[in-house]
Amino acid sequence: MVAIAILAAGRGTRMKSDLPKVLHELAGRSLVERVLQSCQEIQISRRIVIVGYRGELVKEALMGGKEIRDNPQSPPLEFVEQTEQLGTGHAIQQLLPHLQGFQGDLLVLNGDVPLLRSETIKQLMAIHKQHQNSATLLTANLPNPQGYGRVFTDSQNLVQQIVEDRDCTQAQKQSHRINAGVYCFHWPDLEKILPELKADNDQKEYYLTDTVNFLSPVMAVDVEDYQEILGINDRKHLATACDILQRRVKDKWMTAGVTLLDPNSITIDDTVELQPDVVIEPQTHLRGKTSIASGSRIGPGSLIENSQIAENVTVLYSVVSDSTVAQNSRIGPYAHLRGHAEIGANCRVGNFVEVKNTQIGDRSNAAHLSYLGDATLGEKVNIGAGTITANYDGKNKHKTQIGDRTKIGSNSVLVAPITLGEDVTVAAGSVVTEDVSNDCLVIARSRQAVKPGWKLKEPKK
Template sequence: MVAVAILAAGRGTRMKSELPKVLHSLGGRSLIERILQTALEIEPIRQIVIVGYQGKQVEAALQHIPNVEFVEQTQQLGTGHAVQQLLPHLEGFQGDLLVLNGDVPLLRPQTLKVLMESHKKHQNAVSLLTAHLPNPKGYGRVFCNDRNIIQQIVEDRDCSAAQKQNHRINAGIYCFNWPQLAKVLPQLQANNDQKEYYLTDACNLMQPVMAVDVEDYQEILGINDRKQLATAYDILQGRVKERWMAAGVTLIDPNSITIDDTVQLSTDIIIEPQTHLRGNTAIGSGSRIGPGSLIENSQIGENVTVVYSVITDSTVQAETKIGPYSHLRGNVNAGKNCRIGNFVELKNTTLGDRTNVAHLSYLGDATLGERVNIGAGTITANYDGVKKHQTKIGDRTKTGSNSVLVAPVKLGSDVTVAAGSTVTEDVPDDSLVIARSPQVVKPGWRLKTSED
């Protein structure tokens, strides 16, 4: 059995932010959420997050994740000091403790499984994830014998010039035999330039300690500033795009496209340049998205076309065409074979199948039936200054250009609204409604000028 502890107490001063470092977003999820998600793959019996700087904010941000425990490190005196805080919480625990860093979000679950398997196979007191970096500056160096048994771990700031030539680094990911670790934690001393308690010193007090090299060193890259956050995002995007292209998705100009790893795609989708897919979005087979589109937390059906448009928190069913320059937001549900065209905004609105809103319209808090046709410039006046009100439109109803439907109002089925009408009362089925002032023409009239 294994327990997981995630070190998340630091402020992250180099981020230049009031937000705790571990809560910064990477591809739609915070750094700490990514670590927790990865740790779940090894099925730990306990998940403990060690918090410090703005710990309550970190706790609040993780409330949606079940079975997470929090331990406070009131003073940030190093990694060893952080793990010392677990002593009363893991009293009597006889399993292994996996220690992860909250700012190392690119770890793959398979890497942790390899680390755990090696730990059990060799019955190690400590198994340490290591990597060979092209540029190891800033990382502690790991020195091993020919069997990968660790003989010494030296922090970068404490390394001699000769020791800095070693490119095998400490990734800061440990698997400890907890009963053995619990015995040595009280022995740690802060005999270093930083006056901190290093977890690596605990490794020096335990035997055997084995290094397990990660195949892809990019997995263990930490995030300390905005530049490293951007680098991590590039790496994550590379993984995501490679996976989807291998699964049958066409990405035209992948460098201009971003896709969160929470997004689900089907085969034979074409993603055009300058398109961004975020959050809990799913797109059906045969759809063509972009160019220049943003889709966030939305469900898109099969064979949908979206061009130069923004869709958030909405559902679009099969065969519907959207754009250019449409905006769907706040719980829009567009039915099958709809047309939502140029400069149309929909908010909290439902469209029945084969309904068209072709251009220059705003529909808010509205429910439309099937085969409705909304003329250019039609709007629902849904807000009275205090409350939002509903508009309901029946099947096969048509509105003329520049119509205003003042909510709350209900139009029945097979209604025709004359162009330029302002409709303020309900309209029964099979009706023509004309709600506009009579046209007045005054022959021979013209505007007087100063000469006159």
């Protein structure tokens, strides 16, 4: 059995924010959600988050967040409060009444270390079990270890001493092997010695690292890529972590056959799925649960968020959110699809067209300057420039239905609720307020009047 405990009680004063540090976002997920995500590939029996500063906000964010929705089979989250933040040892002491009788291993992670790979955690756990250690800790060799506790071991990687940076002598500070703050303990061994921790240091805090003085054997495991254990303490660290995550994601997709033109100007969330032969143009950003199928070309200058793009679609200088686009369709330039828009195959949604909560059938076109909201369009429908579905009456939204092969003339307004049948033609400039049956021409405008010799009178001086 394995329980995980995530340290998420701190405020993070250097973030200069009222938001708890662990709730700051990194590429679409909060820091603490990313830590939880890194544990998905190991068998976990309990998941505990230790909260403190604005703990209710952390609870609310996690219980309603992506991590819970995406992993419904995971053990439920448990929350333990650390009312005073007196160090990592003090935080784990709060688990004593909650893990009473637990006979498994406890994996301790920091809620502000979001780049840890699941493979690294699996390796740590495997070595811990293989050697039947009382404790196993993750270490790394940093080019600049300033600010991190140093770890000193023998030739078998058995830990002899851990010294916090502020307590190191000048000689000890020459070591580059640091404590990553990730531990696996055999809980029955740790449970016995936790009450013995003392705050004999400059900070008057209880260090979890002091437990190595009472446990045996304790082994260190070096992480291959030290960037995995970088913590987030300020906005600069957050930006650095984002760069690292983006490099990982982009390298993965380019290796898998995706073309990224000017990768430095592109951002891709790690929740995005791409197929080979997708081309991503500069200044394009892919967010959330987005998937893009083979042969599609996205950008330049496009944002795709929580949307599904089928094969051979082009999206040029456009925004697509919470929507789907079927194969061989063209979107943009400067189109906006939102609110569960569904675009059929071989369609065109062109310049400055907004589509909201609307289903457009195959081979239909809305080429310019139109708004289609709360509408259903059949196949081979043509929407003339400047067409508007007037879907809102000031209180409620209403539906517009347009049948197959219907043509809407330029600068027309369809006042919902309204239904136009198949093979209907709406004359340009019409304001249509009543349903129209199949095979009709609709002219809903005043006849033009011309008065010769008329001009506006000049006002009296």
